[in-house]
Amino acid sequence: MQTLRASKCGLSTTQLPSSILDVIDSLTKAGYEAYIVGGGVRDLMLGLNPKDFDAVTNATPAQVKEVFGRRCRIIGRRFELAHVYSGRELIEVATFRAPPKKAVTSTSGMILRDNNWGSIEQDFARRDFSINALYYQPRKGIVLDFCDAISDIHHKTLRLLGDPKQRFEEDPVRMLRTLRFAAKLNFDIDPAILKIFDVDMTQLLRDVSPHRLYDESQKLFTMGHLARVLPMLIEFDIWKQLFADIKPEISQFIERAAKNTDQRIQIGKTINPAFFYAVLLWKPFLERCDFYLNKGVIPAEARAQAGLDVLKRQATRTVIPRFAETFIREVWEMQVRLLNPKPQQIEALAGHARFRAGFDFLLLREKSGDDSTQGMGQWWDQYQSLSVDQKEAAISQYNRQRAKTRRKQNAEVNEPKEISTEIEPLVDVPEPRSRRSRREQPRQKDAGRASASASAEQINSDHPIMKRKRVNRDLSKVIFGPTQ
Ligand code: ATP
Numbered sequence: 001m002q003t004l005r006a007s008k009c010g011l012s013t014t015q016l017p018s019s020i021l022d023v024i025d026s027l028t029k030a031g032y033e034a035y036i037v038g039g040g041v042r043d044l045m046l047g048l049n050p051k052d053f054d055a056v057t058n059a060t061p062a063q064v065k066e067v068f069g070r071r072c073r074i075i076g077r078r079f080e081l082a083h084v085y086s087g088r089e090l091i092e093v094a095t096f097r098a099p100p101k102k103a104v105t106s107t108s109g110m111i112l113r114d115n116n117w118g119s120i121e122q123d124f125a126r127r128d129f130s131i132n133a134l135y136y137q138p139r140k141g142i143v144l145d146f147c148d149a150i151s152d153i154h155h156k157t158l159r160l161l162g163d164p165k166q167r168f169e170e171d172p173v174r175m176l177r178t179l180r181f182a183a184k185l186n187f188d189i190d191p192a193i194l195k196i197f198d199v200d201m202t203q204l205l206r207d208v209s210p211h212r213l214y215d216e217s218q219k220l221f222t223m224g225h226l227a228r229v230l231p232m233l234i235e236f237d238i239w240k241q242l243f244a245d246i247k248p249e250i251s252q253f254i255e256r257a258a259k260n261t262d263q264r265i266q267i268g269k270t271i272n273p274a275f276f277y278a279v280l281l282w283k284p285f286l287e288r289c290d291f292y293l294n295k296g297v298i299p300a301e302a303r304a305q306a307g308l309d310v311l312k313r314q315a316t317r318t319v320i321p322r323f324a325e326t327f328i329r330e331v332w333e334m335q336v337r338l339l340n341p342k343p344q345q346i347e348a349l350a351g352h353a354r355f356r357a358g359f360d361f362l363l364l365r366e367k368s369g370d371d372s373t374q375g376m377g378q379w380w381d382q383y384q385s386l387s388v389d390q391k392e393a394a395i396s397q398y399n400r401q402r403a404k405t406r407r408k409q410n411a412e413v414n415e416p417k418e419i420s421t422e423i424e425p426l427v428d429v430p431e432p433r434s435r436r437s438r439r440e441q442p443r444q445k446d447a448g449r450a451s452a453s454a455s456a457e458q459i460n461s462d463h464p465i466m467k468r469k470r471v472n473r474d475l476s477k478v479i480f481g482p483t484q
């Protein structure tokens with residue numbers, strides 16, 4: 001173990017928010033050891049802006065709770081932690097962990113529970129990468145380095161502590177973390193990891209809960225280096241484990257969306273991580289729409305059903321929360337509205353809650369060479385910068401152009417027919433998962449309402465599609481596209 005001087009590592013308390021100092025100081029005052037550990041220390045030493053700061057202590061979660069009282073909540077089962085609120089911020093406080101007992105690992109070696117408290121020496125060995133195992137005591141001005149992590153920092157190497165094979169088996173999510181940190185920090189992956197990081201190893205991700213994989217996918221999407229990590233996901237065969245029916249291929253659209261996401265993060269703009277899922281799943285969604293259209297299903301119904309199918313398939317890998325699923329389907333549905341808006345709805349559409357995301361999506365499609373947008377991305381782009389009068393003029397011109405085009409066409413095929421000037425809800429928001437089965441009866445009665453957007457196509461209630469019952473599909477039976 002080496003004790004490094006914090007100042008020599010480029011660390012100073014002035015870089016730290018008061019919240020983490022408050023947590024360290026309160027624990028120290030109560031007689032416990034407390035350090036900052038993980039990404040916060042690593043990123044500061046690399047001159048980066050840490051996302052957050054995590055603390056570690058020899059106090060058990062119950063003792064942490066005693067110190068902070070109502071400001072503390074104990075969370076997690078597999079991995080018990082204390083969440084301490086300091087001002088508006090939340091600090092994760094972990095307790096030093098010893099190696100897990102044999103009884104809590106699965107047959108494939110995966111750790112199912114990890115709540116065996118231990119010493120700092122035991123704790124460092126339980127961490128994933130050397131660079132994530134530096135313990136910084138800001139008041140003492142020291143950093144404890146048990147594994148020569150400082151040299152890995154200097155050599156920009158991502159090294160797993162212990163035997164890489166065993167560490168991946170214990171927690172397959174470490175494979176994702178390897179790619180995330182390699183991309184984020186622009187570090188080389190240690191050859192010892194590369195040697196065992198093969199297709200067989202990635203299969204272990206099948207045992208990880210799709211909820212946890214969703215969380216990890218979000219971290220990949222929002223770390224600011226999405227464009228860099230995507231090819232790595234393909235190269236290391238992780239892509240197939242994360243995405244059910246998305247071809248491991250980085251289309252121009254995906255690439256542009258990824259770069260756009262990274263740029264937004266760089267300039268401090270917010271991003272909705274579900275947006276990138278909408279991008280990734282767009283092609284499978286269109287293919288599924290075609291599948292229904294070829295069966296003679298009307299477009300609105302085809303889109304509604306295709307959206308549900310594609311998201312259900314994806315849920316076998318990453319469970320996208322319901323609100324995010326709704327967002328994704330609304331962004332897709334917006335594409336139709338924005339492509340062929342009714343003139344009298346243009347103004348209202350531009351003020352719609354989902355307009356911004358739908359428009360960004362449309363423009364990204366257009367800029368990546370998708371000419372099926374018919375230049376409407378650019379049209380909306382310009383429209384937004386116009387004055388009220390200019391907007392009116394633009395709408396009239398659009399209307400004339402539209403009428404001309406319509407006359408030319410044989411007023412048939414997929415042409416949406418004019419009806420109400422009300423904007424319909426974009427998607428039929430489903431019941432919360434738990435309540436769904438109980439409410440099945442009324443929902444089936446309601447099948448005529450199958451998709452709110454179906455009504456926008458002015459289908460009579462005696463149309464066969466309106467009588468079709470919405471089947472509550474069994475996930476395992478939704479089969480389409482290649483399955484890996
Ligand atoms: P960032 O917060 O920038 O994404 P981080 O390294 O802080 O990166 P966290 O997920 O916040 O990552 O975890 C904090 C620390 O906990 C890590 O630095 C690492 O030491 C440890 N850790 C997290 N996940 C694992 C894991 N799956 N296996 C072993 N150690 C882990």
Ligand code: MG
Nearest residue numbers: 038039052054
């Ligand atoms: Mg962290």
